[in-house]
Amino acid sequence: MRNYVAKRIFAAVPLFFIISFCSFVLINLSPTDPAVAALRANDVPVITEELVEQTRAQLGLDQPLLIRYGKWLSGCLQLNFGQSYVKKISVSSLILPAFLNTLKLVTVTSVTIILLSTIFGVFCALREGSKADKGIRGILFVFTSMPSYWIGPLMIWFFAVQLNILPTSGIGNASHYILPVIVMSFSYIGFYFRLIRNSMIRNSGENYVLYEKASGLPDRLVNRHILRNSLQTAISGFCMAIPGMLAGTVVVENVFAWPGIGRLCVSAIFDRDLPVIQAYIIIVAAFFILFNLIADLISAAINPKQREG
Amino acid sequence: MKIVLQVSGLNIWDSRNEETIVKNVSFSLKENSCLALVGESGSGKSMTCKAIMGLTRPWIRCSGRVEFNGHELLTLPKQQLRRLCGSRLCMILQDGMSAFDPSCVIGQHFRETLREHFGWTVQQADERMVESMLTVRLKNPTEFLKKYPHQLSGGMLQRAMIALALVLEPEIIIADEPTTSLDTITQFEVMEQFAALQKRTSSAIIFVSHDLGVVNRLADTVVVMKNGSVVEFGSLPEVFEQPQKEYTRYLVSSRQALGMRFRQVLGGNEPC
Numbered sequence: 001m002r003n004y005v006a007k008r009i010f011a012a013v014p015l016f017f018i019i020s021f022c023s024f025v026l027i028n029l030s031p032t033d034p035a036v037a038a039l040r041a042n043d044v045p046v047i048t049e050e051l052v053e054q055t056r057a058q059l060g061l062d063q064p065l066l067i068r069y070g071k072w073l074s075g076c077l078q079l080n081f082g083q084s085y086v087k088k089i090s091v092s093s094l095i096l097p098a099f100l101n102t103l104k105l106v107t108v109t110s111v112t113i114i115l116l117s118t119i120f121g122v123f124c125a126l127r128e129g130s131k132a133d134k135g136i137r138g139i140l141f142v143f144t145s146m147p148s149y150w151i152g153p154l155m156i157w158f159f160a161v162q163l164n165i166l167p168t169s170g171i172g173n174a175s176h177y178i179l180p181v182i183v184m185s186f187s188y189i190g191f192y193f194r195l196i197r198n199s200m201i202r203n204s205g206e207n208y209v210l211y212e213k214a215s216g217l218p219d220r221l222v223n224r225h226i227l228r229n230s231l232q233t234a235i236s237g238f239c240m241a242i243p244g245m246l247a248g249t250v251v252v253e254n255v256f257a258w259p260g261i262g263r264l265c266v267s268a269i270f271d272r273d274l275p276v277i278q279a280y281i282i283i284v285a286a287f288f289i290l291f292n293l294i295a296d297l298i299s300a301a302i303n304p305k306q307r308e309g
Numbered sequence: 310m311k312i313v314l315q316v317s318g319l320n321i322w323d324s325r326n327e328e329t330i331v332k333n334v335s336f337s338l339k340e341n342s343c344l345a346l347v348g349e350s351g352s353g354k355s356m357t358c359k360a361i362m363g364l365t366r367p368w369i370r371c372s373g374r375v376e377f378n379g380h381e382l383l384t385l386p387k388q389q390l391r392r393l394c395g396s397r398l399c400m401i402l403q404d405g406m407s408a409f410d411p412s413c414v415i416g417q418h419f420r421e422t423l424r425e426h427f428g429w430t431v432q433q434a435d436e437r438m439v440e441s442m443l444t445v446r447l448k449n450p451t452e453f454l455k456k457y458p459h460q461l462s463g464g465m466l467q468r469a470m471i472a473l474a475l476v477l478e479p480e481i482i483i484a485d486e487p488t489t490s491l492d493t494i495t496q497f498e499v500m501e502q503f504a505a506l507q508k509r510t511s512s513a514i515i516f517v518s519h520d521l522g523v524v525n526r527l528a529d530t531v532v533v534m535k536n537g538s539v540v541e542f543g544s545l546p547e548v549f550e551q552p553q554k555e556y557t558r559y560l561v562s563s564r565q566a567l568g569m570r571f572r573q574v575l576g577g578n579e580p581c
Contacts, residue, residue: 128367205366207407213364214402215422215473216395225410302412304457 001300004307008296012289019289020076023281024069027274035061037272038085072278081279086271091279095264099283101171102253102260106245108177109184114238117189121196121234122227128201137194144190152183152255169257180256184249188241192234199230232299239295243287313480313513314338314361319373321353321360321537330356330369331537338481338530343507343514345528345545347521347560353537354517358483361515362398363390378480396426399479399512403486405466409458415466416454419473426477441472444509445502464495471502475510482506483515488523496523503527521560525549533557 028034035055039047056062060071075082081091120140124133143151159179160168167176203209203226212222250262261280268276300307314337321331331353338344346354360371361382375382377398382390394400402408409418416435423434435454442450445468458466467487474482484503488496500523507514507527518524524531524545531548533541533556541548541557552558 207402207404208410210359210364211400211402211408211470212410212418213391214362214394214400215418215425216391216393217421217425218391221421221425225413228412229410304412305459 001307004300005297008293012293016286016289017073019285020073020282021069023285024072024278025065027278027281028065032272034085034272034274035059037274041086041271041273076279076282081282082275084268084273084276086268086273091275095261095276095279095283098259098261098264101258102246102249102262105177105180105184105249105252105258105260106242109181109188109245110238110242112181112185113188113192113241116185117192117196117234118227118231120189120193121200122223124193125197125200125204125226125230126223128197137197140190140193143186146186148183148187148251149255151186152179152252155179155183156255169255171258180252180258183255184245184252188245192238192241195234195237196227196230199233200226203230228302232302235298235302236295239291239298240288243284243291246287247284310339310342312337313340313378314515315374315376316357316361317374317376319357319360319371319375321356321365321369321371324368324370329537331360334373334534334537334539336530336532336539336542338513338515340513341507341511342529343516343527344530344532345524346515346517346532346534347519347524348534348540349519352534354534355485357534358400358485358515358517362394362400362483363387364394364400392426395422395479396477397480399474399477399482401467401470401474401482401484401487404490405461405463405470406458406490408466408470411458414455414457415461415469419454419476422473423476437476438472441475442469444475444505445469445472446498447472462495464491464499467491467495467499468502471499471506474512475506478510479512481515482512483517485517486519487516488518488520500526521549533560 033052035052036047038055038059039051044051060068063071072082079092079096081095083089084091084094087094120136124136127133156168156179159166166178170176206229209222209226212225246261249258249260250266252258253260253262254266261283265277265280267273268280296306316337317335319331319334320329322329334353334357336344346357348354356365356369359365360369361375361377363382363385365371371383373383377393380389380393382393385393409415416438419438420429420431420434423429423437424431429437435451438454439450442453447453447465447468453461453465453469461469470487487503488499491499503514503516504527506512514527516524516527528545531541531543531545532539533548533554535556540554541552548557549561552561
């Protein structure tokens with residue numbers, strides 16, 4: 001196991017460098033000249049050739065690509081992502097608080113999704129084909145199909161306006177989490193609960209379950225073995241969903257005015273604020289790599305075959 | 310001899326499509342004897358065994374009577390039947406490789422089973438298992454307990470199941486094609502262990518097989534099944550030497566023909 005962990009961590013490092021280089025090059029290949037973008041962002045009325053040259057030198061854009069990449073990367077590793085073109089303050093002071101807000105929302109949502117999908121998944125698998133199973137599957141299917149930009153405002157209208165029991169938007173105490181967390185989890189629970197349910201039903205027909213029952217093990221123990229073997233697909237899938245949520249909560253953040261990274265990034269894209277966009281990409285990429293690693297380690301802990309491979 | 314298991318008029322059907330799987334099966338198992346269930350695949354042998362132990366899937370329904378030492382197994386409450394499974398009725402499966410939870414070490418299954426039936430601690434369970442595994446000629450049993458199923462071979466796992474049965478000392482052992490997925494040499498070794506198991510314990514054995522050579526070596530009584538029904542039921546010499554039914558004659562003669570061919574190839578005169 002120790003070897004496997006070392007191997008996986010070691011493999012993650014070059015992956016990070018490759019992704020950071022690709023994202024840097026791709027952003028620089030975009031047709032917008034960063035210097036022009038920076039000038040536009042500051043509402044400079046007439047953009048002359050001379051002014052562009054000057055800005056380019058000022059922003060260090062006249063240096064070769066590799067040197068710029070090196071400087072940027074070493075800055076990133078110290079959480080220094082450069083200056084925002086638009087807001088004229090350091091990108092980290094913009095992006096880190098926003099990122100923390102998103103992280104809080106995603107953490108609460110993830111715990112909710114894991115708990116509810118496991119509970120519903122196990123419940124339905126043990127009662128396969130019953131009315132309860134069919135009912136839960138139907139209801140969750142309906143919720144999963146509702147787009148968050150629609151169900152979000154609907155819930156605000158009902159819970160915050162009509163019943164006036166929850167805040168409409170913004171970030172504050174625990175009650176601010178309830179609506180965005182519900183809306184975000186809806187789209188995931190329907191999916192992961194099904195993965196767990198189907199995988200448990202498939203596993204319960206396996207020979208080892210037959211032998212455990214034939215050996216007289218109580219249902220509680222047999223079901224624990226079934227669940228342990230069924231969680232694997234759901235875990236790998238879910239570990240990839242967490243960074244996905246970190247990167248793509250734009251809709252929910254906008255609906256609930258949550259000052260998170262998704263909103264920040266969308267406004268940065270409109271303003272062509274390249275340092276912010278780059279910082280966003282590198283942070284999200286780093287989290288994808290991190291969660292990929294976590295998924296591998298968890299499934300290795302569950303599945304002894306993977307440890308050796 | 311006392312009868313330990315009496316199956317009478319057992320019917321099994323699939324409630325989803327009302328398809329009959331086993332029809333009116335009756336046989337009896339005497340104390341300390343070995344009964345072989347013989348027939349081609351799909352003849353309902355395995356399903357009969359599963360139904361006896363109440364291990365069929367929820368949509369499979371059974372009717373008839375299965376009497377085991379005064380208990381009527383088909384109508385016994387689930388909890389009580391579960392307590393009988395393992396301690397008094399034991400099963401050995403066909404494929405050792407898939408019979409153990411792939412995410413746990415082998416020892417875990419033994420510990421959980423023995424704790425459930427005898428309330429033994431991990432140490433007690435391991436001690437008894439190590440002892441028993443040595444008698445079925447498994448090397449390094451202490452190491453064996455720490456291995457995962459995929460690190461072991463089918464034959465070894467098969468013997469581990471026999472070792473567990475030895476510790477549990479049940480009244481009936483149901484072995485569902487225990488030698489089918491093994492190569493010839495391992496098959497022979499496992500067979501030897503079954504013969505020894507019969508001697509060592511007073512358990513009665515139900516041995517499911519389509520290999521008549523294996524049956525010839527172990528069984529006292531034979532039940533021949535075809536398409537879910539019993540074709541013939543009698544003692545081994547009766548069924549093998551004076552088969553009454555066309556199908557049994559066909560089974561026995563095809564086996565003999567194979568044996569003849571085998572002898573020709575080897576050039577020997579040993580009866581097969």
